[in-house]
Amino acid sequence: MKRALIMVDSLFLGIAVLTIVSAIAALEMRSLIYGGIALMGTLGGIAGFFILLDSPFVALFQIAVYVGSIAVLILFTIMLVKNELNLSEEGGSKTKVCWNSSYVDTNDLIRSCNIQFRSILHNY
Secondary structure: OHHHHHHHHHHHHHHHHHHHHHHHHHHHOOOHHHHHHHHHHHHHHHHHHHHHOOOHHHHHHHHHHHHHHHHHHHHHHHHHHHHHHHHHHHOOHHHHHHHHHHHHHHHHHHHHHHHHHHHHHHHO
16 A cells, blocks of 8 residues: 555656646747647646546546647647748738738628628518
């Protein structure tokens, strides 16, 4: 019994150190990509705590929703924004094309919503 308790304690300390170190790394990283990956490590460590608490459903939910969805969404957003920042820093025609395409997309969206609203109002 004493040996099993020592095993759980050492496992808890290992997961705690992993979670705290990766949380500090997520805050202190210069690169946003590495910070997002460290955030995934932090959320994975929290899932490890749930496993130690004999709650595998919550641990799998933590991994599926937070690590698998939210952190990956943050990474994709960082990658997309980073490309747009590189385009705007270069200047020139690429930036103009980007702004023109966003204007055209917004204009098309407004027109399609206007047509839908007209058809809804026409039915009443």
